[in-house]
Amino acid sequence: MAEPSLVFTDVNERQGMFTRRIFLMGGLVAFGMFALTGRLAHLQIVQGGKYKKLSAANQYNFRLITPPRGNIYDRNGKLIAGNRPSFRVMIETNEVKNIDDTLDQVSYVLPQTLASRRRILRDINQNQRSVPTIIAGDLSWEDFSKVSLYANDIPGVVADMDEMRAYYYGGAFSHVVGYVSKVNQKDLDNEKNASETDFNLLHHPSFRIGKTGIERAFDKDLRGVAGGKKVEVDARGKVVAQDDEGSIEPVPGKDIVLTLDADIQQRAIEVFGQDSGSCVMMDIHTGEVLCMTSSPGFDPNLFVSGISSDAYKLLHDYDRVPLLDKALSGTYPPGSTFKTLVALAALENGYDPKTTHTCNGVFPFGNHVFHCDSHHGTLDLHGAIVTSCDVYFYQCALSVGPDKIAALARKFGLGQIFDIGIEGQKAGVVPDTAWKRAYFDGSKPWRPKDPKWQPGETPSMGIGQGFTNVNALQNCVAVSRLANGRKAVLPRLVKSVGGKPYKETEFEDLAADPNHIAFVRAAMADVVTSGTAAGFAKLDLGPIMMAGKTGTAQSHTIKSGSRATLHLEWEKRDHAWFVAFAPADAPKYAMSVIVQHGGWGSSSAAPKAREIMRMALLKDPEIQKRIIGVNPADLVDKPLSDVPLPEDDAGAAPPPPDTLPTST
Template identity: 55%
Template sequence: MAETSIIFSDVNERQGVFSRRVFLMGGVVAFGLFALTGRLAQLQLIEGGKYRRLSSANQFNYRLIPPPRGQILDRNGVVIAGNRPSFSVLVMRSQVKDIDETLDQIAYVLPQTLLRRRAILRDINQSRRFAPTAIATDLNWEDFAKVNLYASTIPGVDVSMDEVRVYHYGGAFSHVIGYVGKISDKDLKAETEAAGDEEQLDPILLHPGFRIGKQGIEKAFDKDLRGVAGARKIEVNATGNIIAEDSDGMRPATPGEDVTLTLDAEIQQRALEVFGEDSGGAVLMNIHTGEVLCMMSAPSFDPNLFVSGISSKAYGLLRDYERLPLLDKCIGSTFAPGSTFKVATALALLQAGVDPSERVVCSGSYRYGNTTFACHKRGGHGPQNVHDAIKNSCDVYFYHMCNRPGAGPDGIARTARALGMGHIFENFEISGQKKGTIPDREYKRTAFKNDPKWHLGETLSVAIGQGYVTTSALQLCTYIARIANGKKAVEPYLVKKIGSVEKVPFKDFKDLPFSREHLDIVRAGMVAVSNDVTGTAYRNSRLNLGNIEMAGKTGTAQVRSYKGVANRRNEGIPWKLRDHGLFVAFAPADAPKYAIAVIVQHGMGGSMFAAPKAREIMKLALIKDPEMQARIIQPMPIDPSLANAPDQELTSDAPPDTIDIPTPPANPQP
């Protein structure tokens, strides 16, 4: 048996293998340490700021603070549109895992949300992921306090104490001021296009408590009124619950600019009062500057209903009411001006060379072709010159004269347009103006392809403010302001100041193309309308303010055809078939400062229904004017002729019953 032997390998060989392994493992470890060190250096030194921001974003959130909307003030600093506190509950969809569970938790605190659950879910699903959604708005203090106590324990829920728009005068300013409302998809699209792209869109536009101007001044000056949003920095835990608020990281919101108007709140309120349940509009302006002191449309509506969102039922009631409370009857409706237009016709006749002393005998009717056109006074006015024709509103005089060479439809149209009718005022701050119609031969050729020729009989209707003629209350007031001014083609405006910056009104008005002599003649006729015992508005337009007198012109605009109608009186017929009543005026008559136009829709007669309203509005404007107060306190002279003044007929300046007026231009269009 062979002996067992032990064979030893070379020690140096074993040591070499071990050394190689150690070197290899050490290299791997060293490379790992180098890579780890490099990565740590990259994270700490190079990308440290990025991850600090991400970490901070996980720890802190920023919640937008809607800015207080700028106030809208009247000319005396009275707040017309302001703000009041409003408490809301918001939910952030991106921070909520189970929206149903979240709503269940909120329902324990606010049971009323159960009734709106379906609508809330719809709003959440339609909203953008990172935009908050309002689930309860305009809470009372008790409910707000309860939600505020538990909101921090419900992920994604926040309470908000914002401001909401409030209109202190209700319907008095609803059409001219407008209102604010929730941002619609159409509004958001327009804002996105204006910003260039969605990334540049102001995030406050997605805030559920933010409101945008929808009409009137609120819309026209929305960017000025908005302000700049602020933000508050809140600390949240891993589950998204609020645990603290960082006051150092809060950025306060910047309020919007205040807008100061030329309107007077007291005069505007008075205008709404004197209209009562009647429908129509009233505009009062300074004839020298163009400042509009009153622009009221009736019936009106409460704009506060639209701030939080009006119900479809309530909106339907406003929309379907026959007197159209949503329609601005000062600029958005046009009416036939009726006999108020005769002042423009008279001025056109004088410009055409008609002798102001030339008389026309009014026997109560005028025969043209096969048609007899009746004057409103069946027995006739007797001999009438231009002064008497304005004072008595004699139709026959204007029938007889209107087609004189140099006058006719083209001459009358030139005069009416120079006085501001048939015109959109480009510097007027709010949209929605209707141009109206001041017809001439070119208009007939364009509008009536089947009968483009102007017939001389059509001039008779135009001369007394009927036929194709339509105009707005704002145009009528401007028309009278220019006549009263006598020199400049003054234009209306509404805004005095934006913030602390005075808005410089347009003062470089064009010169009027009329002679002073001719303007004096028509103004004297208007003075007689209100102050001569036989004037058509003598009883209903006298101011009784010391020695201050008003000069005016009545008008009754026909709505239906009187052909074959035995009685033109409006009693007992549907409201929509009654004539419109109009009155235009300026005061003081001897040194004009203010002009007014009043339209009473289906108000039957200018002297009985429109003139008293204009008188009350004008009286307040004069009483408030410091320049007029010294004259007002003087003793009032006794007028002995007042006791013997004859009663005025209901439709003392009504249009003739034999003219078949085209229906479409006669009624206001929404």
Template identity: 50%
Template structure:
């Protein structure tokens, strides 16, 4: 019997394998379908909002909108720095964009020279896609209209309106306020080197940051917070329409109010004329700075646009240095304006102010002849301050040595840096034995001749005009070691005052004596600034001190008046003053670089004019000036009440005149 060709055991075995594989594949398929379904549920339900936003981001872009920069005002609310509309032209690189042709088309609509066109082509090629490059700004309305009319024909080209910084007073406040300029690669690198995140606003082509003065020191406060403009774009990223409802408004920068007075600052620059120097005016009661004028100055508006190479070279190489802030950064020997500090130190050291020194015009000491600018005869301390006698202060400084003088100078603000909120101050030098030991390694010992020179504000002593104004204000106040204040408020928040300070370490009678000498300078006949210090404001008078600072050594018999010398070889001219003398309110320091010998010749008349402006603007002082003087007393004969007057008496007529007419 033949064997069957089909064995049911094999069929069953094969059927089992098929069934297992079917279940396995079905399970895998089921798990895949479940995972896919779960992922779809997760995407469509759980993360629906996230992907909705991503989809919208492909449809909409947000373009950064720079915030309006904060205003800078003077103490009375006068605008010193503001913003104005600015029509500008931008180009964004797009795919397949013919950059040279686009630039050539633009040069037909707005003026672009060959160099500018070449530079634009390079800038646009290097810029990231959709990152705008500024072609020009400050376009006229006609140019702005021409671009907008042809906008559909110019892919990637945008003409819009932004804001640009403007300084209404030009150069009057340039050194104090500073200016703004475009962000450069060094600025970006400096931020990255500090490990900070670069604000996207810095990449905006129209954005500018502070470069000097208040603009630089308070750049973040003035900058504000950027906003954004919502725009619908196509698949290529080109703007289709604006969506104003989705815009994020920008937050303007904070308003900064200074203690300066625009009228006084303007007057200071007017009286400076073509001279080089500085004028500082300070309130003797609060420490507020009302004037910080440095001359010559520069127009800050020119720096906002950007100076050309020749323009900057002309400014930087001009011998009168318009870019230098002479108020804080220029240091000079104070000359005879330092003598009140020497007198104060001498009184504190026990020197008798009535002791007399004979001035014959010269004094021989240490193998050389020390000269005075005049022959003053017998001088006590009061006379020496009034007449600015060098011989008296030569010998007085030699008696007391440098350290008491340096202590007085430091107490009154010399050799110090003040917290004004802006950079740029130079400390200067106030010599002492300890200072020379550290600073002069070749000759560390203080010599007697150093003291002689020191006594008249020459040698190891340099100051800036701000320090001299502080010195004068502290001396006029007579009690408080006032600190100068420049920033009055930030965003409406008042800043610390300059009168919240300790008292001066000198007795009132000592300071009164020195002030008496300064009063004599300006108000007694023979005072070195008597004629130049008359304010013409009734009974309000000014006290002062003249100063001449040498810039070179003069040969014997050579005149120091400056006639015939080159400008840079003449002496510096100083004058410090305060007024009114009975209740000091304002202190002023004036420097005229290379103004010639005698502080009364150039500095004192300018100090008088600035002081007059400040006094007349002060309501209290003005009321005092305008108060009518009392009528002179006239003696009247006593008349009893009810008594009739005497009858007139007859007198003979006057004789006729020879001509027959009236006499």
């Protein structure tokens, strides 16, 4: 070393610098560690509560448990709509590496999944990854067994059991009870204010919401309250443990009991076959609707798991409109069934029933000639109802005037909407001068300005044509009130919801002279024995007779001449009506039957009404007693020899109640 002193100072300088800076560095490190510890304390102690909540939200999940939907029963406790087990196969998306490969494997076992591959992939994309997607639902037992056998070998594929809505009477209740289906955006919009549980339920893939009829109107009662299963999940959403204590049991939906009778309902659907129309039957004392059908029906079960668009198109395009509820939403001119009310209106307004008019088939009025389907000769009011003479009622209506007829028709329920719990009723039209003034105000092209009631419109109204339009329920209510005579009976469809009686209202008094009503009822009884319906509405139930009124309502304007329309193509034929009550001497049941484009009320509607009414009467123990002279309930414990038998059948064994003798 040439300059040791210099080197020595240099060495000292370097060491000094290092020592100063190493202190600085130690200080910096200590500060850094202190800051980290401070941050740790802030996270863990100050903000600990907040993060504990977030951690719990990560760790625990509430898996929704869907509540079983409430059952719907008929008046006798027969199950109309319930839940049945359904087997299904699901794919747990977050367990599967290659979705296409897995679906290929499944399709070896379930070839039908090949066809719905696009739907499955779409559902997988839409669902959250932690929610399993249904590959195939409602499997047969064979398919389910096959899948269960192989599912263990295909990771991420699970076979399990679920509940599915089932409608046990197929098309018989398709409109009244309605159906459930998948929740759509419209349903969600309707329930913007739903509670959190309901919100989650609505978004659950297996939840179904009521779309029509009772299922829709009482959806909130039927659906119940969802429960929750508290589960511990990992970051991929896989359940690692269950916490039974933290779980909430679902509340099952409320059961609904209807006033309908499944036997009568089914009979009505049977009798109609592919004929288009509706049948409504009521108990005239309680107002309970025993039967309310719309034919042809459709199978509501198709809608539960989602109807294919082809099947829906078939239903939608069929000219007998199975999707329309003809009992409530279809309105038709009442035709001659309206004459009962015209006659009553006349009597109530001082019309003398002995007044006679002569019918020779035509009635010229103003510059128009009104027709009748026959030459009835000279008739009084009774005869005119029995023979359904149009010429008589043209003149009867003219002498009463439209306003008084309309007032009475409304009193008997026409033009009214009843609170029966379900939606879809159309009010129809009961025209009078005020209505015409209000309706034809020129506001729409089909409502030209024509406020004055033309005199020529009254004769049409007198035979239930013209503007007059009613639905089957209204016509049934009108007959019920006629048959009851004292009370303005109101229809009731829902007996109880969740065991509690549903809306029992007191009926108001019917402001009509009982003698006048008796007059009309007597005429209606004669319609069946000797009038227009003679031979078409004979019950064959011993002393039990039916009273009724036929109606043949024009659906198309026909030229003068032949009134028969059966030779025309279906959609131009007349609507056939039959309204009736039975027994004629002590009324209990009232009904209205409309066969859309059925032709004659007598030959098309009356036989159907008879068959349906027979079912109702045969089921009624009191009526049975009247038919065979003994209460069949009393037969059960008594020896056969004690049973008094019908006279003309003496010696034969007493028949079982459902094959009662058909002759007196």
